[in-house]
Amino acid sequence: MKKSAQNNPTNAQLTPLARAFSWTESSTVVQRVIYGVAALSALLFVLDFLIHRHAYAPYEGTPGFYALTGFLAFSFIVLGASALRWLIARPENYYAPDSVDAESYPESGTEQIAFNQDKAPDA
C-alpha cells in the first residue's frame, strides 16, 4: 500500500459503520469502556456469591471459580506463550526457501487498492 500515505480519509469520509467505532481512538472513551467492563465483571463476581449455580466438577460451584479461571488462565496462557517464544522464535527466513514465511504473497492474487479508489474503471 504505497499509495496510502497521502490517502488518509477524514472522519467525515468514512462510512457510518466505521464512524460508529471511532470511539476506539479516544483514550478517555476507551478508559470509560474498560471501567464499564470492570464494573460488569465486579457485578458478575458478586452475583456468583448470591446465586446458586449448577455444578458437577469439584470446585466448580465455589463462588468466583469462573472469574478466577478466566483471569488466571488468560494470564498463564499469554505469559507462558511469551516465555515459549523466547525459546522457539526464529528469524522469518529460517525455513526459506522451502516455506512461505519470508515470501510476499503474489500480487496477482490480490487487488491492493486504497480507500475511495475502488471505483477504478477495472473494478
Next chain:
Amino acid sequence: MMAFSAPIIFLFASVLVACVPARFRAPILLITPFAGLASILWFGMGTHAVVSVQGFELIFYRIDTLSFPFGVVFCIAAFLAGLYAWHVRDVVQQVATLGYAGAALGGVFAGDLITLFIWWEATAITSVFLIFARRTPGAMATGMRYLIIQVLSGVLLLAGLLLHFYDTGSTTFGNLGLVSLGTWLIFIAFGIKCAFPFLHNWLQDAYPAATITGTVVLSAFTTKMAVYTLARGYAGTEVLVYIGSVMAIFTLFFAVIENDLRRVLAYSLNSQLGFMVVGVGIGTELALNGTVAHAFSSVLYKSLLFMTVGAVMYRTGTSKASELGGLYRTMPVTMVCCLVGAMSISAFPLLSGFISKSLIIDAASKKGYYLAWFALVAASVGAIAHTAIKIPFFTFFGHDSGKRPAEAPRHMQLAMVITAFLCVFIGVFPGTLYAILPYSVDYQPYTFSHVITQMQLLCFALLAFVYLMKVGLHPNQIRRVNLDADWVYRKAAAVALPAIVAAVAAVNRRARDVAMDGLKRSMTRLSQFASPSGLLADIWGVNAMVSVVVALMLAILALNLF
C-alpha cells in the same frame, strides 16, 4: 442412482468447470452446492448407491443421522467459499475446490472402508492444488510436504483396512474400536488428518501457504471429515479424551505468539478440533451431539474468520499481525464480520460457539472427566486470547499501521455477512441445529448458570488482557517464525541426512569389502583344488573312487528316508 449422489455431482461439476468458458465457471461453483444439498435431501436417510465389485460391497451413499449434518454443512461451506471466490479466474483453483468438496462429501457418506479410502486419498490429491495455486517456490515445497503427509495417512488407512479385513472378513465402516493392529493403523490415519498432537504440523504449515480463497476452502473439509470418521469408528474410545485435551491446550501457546494470522487461525482450528475429539472420546449421546454441533458451528465461524483475514490480505497483501492495525476505518464491514466470528469462537451467548461448545464441556463434567473438563474450560479462555481478542485487535484496532485499504469486494462482503448471519442465527435459534444432530437433544444451553459462568470467563479474560497490555506483558507482534514439532523433519532430518547417508554408504562399502574378500578367498581355495597338483586333478585309485561313489549313494539313501 450413484450419478446423482452429492459427491459425484461435485466431481462432475469440477470436470465441467474445466471444460466450459471462463464466464460460466464461477456460477457453477455457486450452483453445485445447492444441487448437492438437494441430492442429500432427495435421497434421504438410508444406504444408497451400493456397488458390488469382486465380492466387495462398496457403499457410496450412506446417509444417516451422523453423516447428514456433516453433508449439510459441507454443502453450505462449499457455497460460501464459492461466493467468496467469485473473483477468482484461476481454473486450477476452481476445479480443485469442487473436486475437494466432492471428495470430502464422499468420505463422509462412504459406508465401507474401501470407499472411504478412495475418497480419503482424493481429498489429499485435490486439495493440494489450492496450495500449489499460489505458484511460489515456498508454496510448491509446502504443498509437497502436505501431500506426502496426507498420502501417508491414506497408506496407513489402506494397510489398516487390509489387516482389519484379514481379521474380521468385513470392510464395513462402523464402530471399530482399538482392538487390533489394523484398527490402530486406521486410528493413526484418522489422527493425522484430525491433527493429533505431533501429527498436526501439516495443518499449520499448509493452510497459511494456500491462496487467499484456497485457505477458506481448506479450513472446512479435511479436519471435519476426520472428526466424522473418528466419531463413526472410535466413539467412546477413552484415549481420545486425553488426546483431545492435549490438542485443545498446547496449540493455544503457539497461537498466541504466532505473527501470521492465518497460522494463528490454523492453531486455533486445531484447538477447536481438540474439543470435538474429547467429545468423541466421551462417547455419550450428549458428547457426540456436542461433537457434531461443534463441527457444524466451527466450520462456519472458522470459515468466517479465514474469510475476514483473507479479505484483509486481498487488500493489503499481508496477513502478518506486525504489519497490520487500524484497518477498521476503511474496512468496517470486514471488521464487524471478524468480530462476529471472534465472539462465536469465544462462545459469546447468542452466537454459535456458545450453543455447541457447552454440550461437550457439560458432557465431560457429567461423565466425571474433570481434568478434560478443566482443559476445555481453559481452552475456551485460550480461544478468547489467541483468536477473539488478538485477531480483531491487532488487525482492525491497536497500533495504526497507516494502511488505508479499500473495503473488501462486494462478493466477499456478501459471503462474510451471510456466514456471520448463520453464526448469529444458530446462536439465537439453537433448536435448528439441535434438530439435525445424531441423537435427540434434551438440552437447554441458555440456562442462568451457563450464561453467567460464560460471561464471567469472558469478562475476566478481557480484564486480564487489559491488565497485561497496561503493564506491557502482552507479547507484541514481531516478524518471527516459531518452531514446532515439524522442526524434526524440516531441519533436524535435513541436517542429519548427510550423516545418515554417509553412515549407510560406509556400512554398504564395508559389507561389500567383506563379501569380496570372502569371494576371493574361496576362489583361491577352488583353484587350489583344480590346479594340476590339486585334489581334483589327481589320478584316483579304484578303491578311492568306489568309496566316494558308495558314500554319495548312502547320502542320497539317507536323504530319501526323510
